[in-house]
Amino acid sequence: MTEKTKVRGLGRREFLATGAAALGVGLTGFPAVLRAQPAAVKLGLIHPVTGFVAFSGTQCREGALMAIADINAAGGIKSLGGAKLEAVLGDSQGKPDLGAAEVTKMVEAGVDGIVAGYSSAISLATSQEAAKSNTPHIVDVGVSDQIVQRGLANTFRFAPGYGSIAKFAVDNLGGLNQLTDSPAKTAMIIHEESLFGTGTAELLAKELPGKGIEVIDVIKHANPTRDFTNIVLQIKSKKPDLIIPANYYNEYVLFARTLRQQRVEAKGIYSVLGGAASNYQFVKEFPEAAEFIMDCNHWFNPKSEVALARKAAAEAKGLFYTYEVFLTYNAVLAYADAVERAGSTDKAAVNEALANSTLDMSFMPYGPTQMINGQNMGAKAVNTQVLKGEIEVIFPQEFASAMPVFPMNG
Amino acid sequence: MPDLAIILPSLLNGLTTGALYALVALGLTLIYGVLHIINFAHGALLMIGLYAVYFLNARFGIDPYVALLIVPPALFALGYALQRGIITRAGHGRDENILLVTLGLSIVIENLALFAFRSDTRTVDTPYSFEIVEVLGAFLPLPKVVAFFGALVTAALLWGLMAKTDLGRAIRALAKERKGAKLVGINTEHVYAMSFGLGVGCLGVAACLLLPSYYVTPQVGHGFVLIAFTIVVLGGMGSFVGALVGGLIIGVVEALGGLFLGESLGQIGIFLIFILVLIFRPTGLLGHKV
Numbered sequence: 001m002t003e004k005t006k007v008r009g010l011g012r013r014e015f016l017a018t019g020a021a022a023l024g025v026g027l028t029g030f031p032a033v034l035r036a037q038p039a040a041v042k043l044g045l046i047h048p049v050t051g052f053v054a055f056s057g058t059q060c061r062e063g064a065l066m067a068i069a070d071i072n073a074a075g076g077i078k079s080l081g082g083a084k085l086e087a088v089l090g091d092s093q094g095k096p097d098l099g100a101a102e103v104t105k106m107v108e109a110g111v112d113g114i115v116a117g118y119s120s121a122i123s124l125a126t127s128q129e130a131a132k133s134n135t136p137h138i139v140d141v142g143v144s145d146q147i148v149q150r151g152l153a154n155t156f157r158f159a160p161g162y163g164s165i166a167k168f169a170v171d172n173l174g175g176l177n178q179l180t181d182s183p184a185k186t187a188m189i190i191h192e193e194s195l196f197g198t199g200t201a202e203l204l205a206k207e208l209p210g211k212g213i214e215v216i217d218v219i220k221h222a223n224p225t226r227d228f229t230n231i232v233l234q235i236k237s238k239k240p241d242l243i244i245p246a247n248y249y250n251e252y253v254l255f256a257r258t259l260r261q262q263r264v265e266a267k268g269i270y271s272v273l274g275g276a277a278s279n280y281q282f283v284k285e286f287p288e289a290a291e292f293i294m295d296c297n298h299w300f301n302p303k304s305e306v307a308l309a310r311k312a313a314a315e316a317k318g319l320f321y322t323y324e325v326f327l328t329y330n331a332v333l334a335y336a337d338a339v340e341r342a343g344s345t346d347k348a349a350v351n352e353a354l355a356n357s358t359l360d361m362s363f364m365p366y367g368p369t370q371m372i373n374g375q376n377m378g379a380k381a382v383n384t385q386v387l388k389g390e391i392e393v394i395f396p397q398e399f400a401s402a403m404p405v406f407p408m409n410g
Numbered sequence: 411m412p413d414l415a416i417i418l419p420s421l422l423n424g425l426t427t428g429a430l431y432a433l434v435a436l437g438l439t440l441i442y443g444v445l446h447i448i449n450f451a452h453g454a455l456l457m458i459g460l461y462a463v464y465f466l467n468a469r470f471g472i473d474p475y476v477a478l479l480i481v482p483p484a485l486f487a488l489g490y491a492l493q494r495g496i497i498t499r500a501g502h503g504r505d506e507n508i509l510l511v512t513l514g515l516s517i518v519i520e521n522l523a524l525f526a527f528r529s530d531t532r533t534v535d536t537p538y539s540f541e542i543v544e545v546l547g548a549f550l551p552l553p554k555v556v557a558f559f560g561a562l563v564t565a566a567l568l569w570g571l572m573a574k575t576d577l578g579r580a581i582r583a584l585a586k587e588r589k590g591a592k593l594v595g596i597n598t599e600h601v602y603a604m605s606f607g608l609g610v611g612c613l614g615v616a617a618c619l620l621l622p623s624y625y626v627t628p629q630v631g632h633g634f635v636l637i638a639f640t641i642v643v644l645g646g647m648g649s650f651v652g653a654l655v656g657g658l659i660i661g662v663v664e665a666l667g668g669l670f671l672g673e674s675l676g677q678i679g680i681f682l683i684f685i686l687v688l689i690f691r692p693t694g695l696l697g698h699k700v
Binding site: 049050051052054055057058193219220221222224225226227229230231233234236237238249250253254257258260261262263281285286288289 | 419420530531535539623624632633664665672676677
């Protein structure tokens with residue numbers, strides 16, 4: 001379709017002549033003006049902003065947009081003459097195939113990099129699709145170890161994967177057990193059915209016996225699960241010392257409410273990558289159900305002024321400062337840092353810069369950034385516990401804001 | 411093999427959960443079972459009801475059970491308006507058109523909700539959210555017990571309305587013989603809209619009784635739509651008692667299936683029962699040939 005344009009007061013020839021003259025003057029007379037407006041760096045953000053994990057996906061998007069706004073406000077990508085980051089938004093609807101389709105569309109539309117896709121399954125699909133065009137792809141939240149074990153040169157993750165988180169969780173559980181006269185000896189794992197829950201549960205079931213904790217049952221549930229009473233009744237009948245949930249927010253809320261309704265007593269509820277125990281919304285809305293719940297999860301450094309300022313900024317926007325927000329923020333930051341160092345949006349150059357990233361992430365409880373096969377080996381999780389309605393870091397010591405309460409029933 | 415001691419609590423819990431399903435299905439059995447409108451917007455309309463209950467509680471402190479006086483009539487009015495203003499006009503009396511219109515409505519409603527309310531999970535915390543009723547050693551959450559009796563009362567009221575009132579007779583006449591109903595002077599458009607309104611109003615009741623033990627997001631209806639259709643067919647199209655019985659059966663099968671087969675595999679019990687009923691009693695448990 002062609003669009004006819006009328007240029008009032010000028011004939012077609014005059015208009016073309018004037019335009020050509022203006023262009024000539026512009027190119028020769030004002031090169032600095034043209035250079036002052038470098039092309040924007042297009043960053044694709046693909047998240048499940050509709051569908052069963054829409055809350056988390058929306059949080060991710062908000063975190064990414066906050067980072068883009070901050071980077072642009074600070075002058076953009078300086079090595080590209082102050083180029084601004086421009087968000088290109090995509091919705092995976094919680095489905096890996098749709099996530100991959102969004103990548104295809106975005107690559108065809110000329111995005112320079114991609115940050116995606118919240119869940120492990122979606123991240124696997126989006127990064128694989130992006131690999132076909134070598135488009136730099138940073139996984140924001142997806143925790144599956146497979147994501148960085150496929151040898152994809154374009155795929156990077158700055159947050160820890162579930163392998164290291166599960167090991168950290170198990171080690172700390174061993175440590176907690178040593179602190180008490182009444183150690184936990186049995187556990188039940190309740191996990192959601194996708195790659196995240198299943199993978200985490202498998203790792204825990206394998207590692208916990210090594211710490212003297214017998215896993216008496218592992219229960220998998222669907223997303224969504226409308227009612228958790230059945231699962232909780234099974235927990236009640238088997239009386240585990242520890243209940244270990246690994247699921248998304250909505251299911252976590254129903255599960256925690258049902259635990260309380262059914263008056264389940266355990267020595268501890270120890271979530272691993274729990275969808276709610278490290279979530280301010282859950283703690284605010286269910287202070288009693290949340291009290292004493294422990295989690296092993298992504299968290300910011302509570303002693304970092306930068307982290308606290310970002311938290312305050314997110315809350316000022318009406319957001320709960322969940323890990324989705326700050327992990328996606330970090331992913332965008334890492335991408336911008338790579339483009340800055342590469343001095344180019346050339347995909348191979350940015351991938352190389354990402355692979356050699358030494359980004360200072362002291363606003364997280366991370367050691368120095370060190371990328372091996374696309375995974376930041378310096379990334380670490382922390383242990384949190386809800387105490388008196390606050391989410392406190394209880395381990396590692398250097399970031400701890402409170403002492404753990406274990407067993408939770410005294 | 412599960413512990414025998416939890417079979418009875420699981421059974422009772424299945425009944426209370428089933429009552430919640432039945433509440434959602436009651437409206438559908440009127441719309442789908444009687445009027446043969448395949449209402450894909452049923453879940454989206456339930457979501458509207460849940461948000462209404464949530465905001466009445468969050469903004470004005472109105473208890474979800476007090477909201478029973480406000481939300482069902484409001485949803486009735488919405489249903490009436492939707493039927494007369496959109497579904498009848500866009501459907502042109504053709505089933506496939508109506509199906510697509512309701513599907514489109516559900517997409518529009520969900521996306522509007524996403525735009526207006528964001529995707530946050532919202533819950534209400536009432537003083538009785540964690541109260542329990544002990545029955546034969548089983549702890550039943552009070553909101554679910556209330557929902558159980560609410561489903562019984564709603565089904566009885568609908569049955570009474572259909573059996574004893576002029577509107578009910580008009581709806582039944584319309585369902586059986588549309589042309590005949592027109593010939594005897596029934597205002598078919600009004601009766602259709604009243605029926606649709608009543609069906610959506612039932613969702614208002616379901617929303618008030620559901621929210622104290624559940625949550626609301628723009629996508630919350632998805633988890634209930636398929637099960638509601640299953641219940642309507644299982645119970646017998648158009649039978650309110652059938653919807654109630656079907657809901658309770660589904661709740662119990664889901665609970666016991668989860669217990670014996672595992673939470674993931676347990677769901678297939680629902681559809682096995684459904685297929686068996688279709689094979690051996692195609693009209694549903696309490697349905698009859700028209």
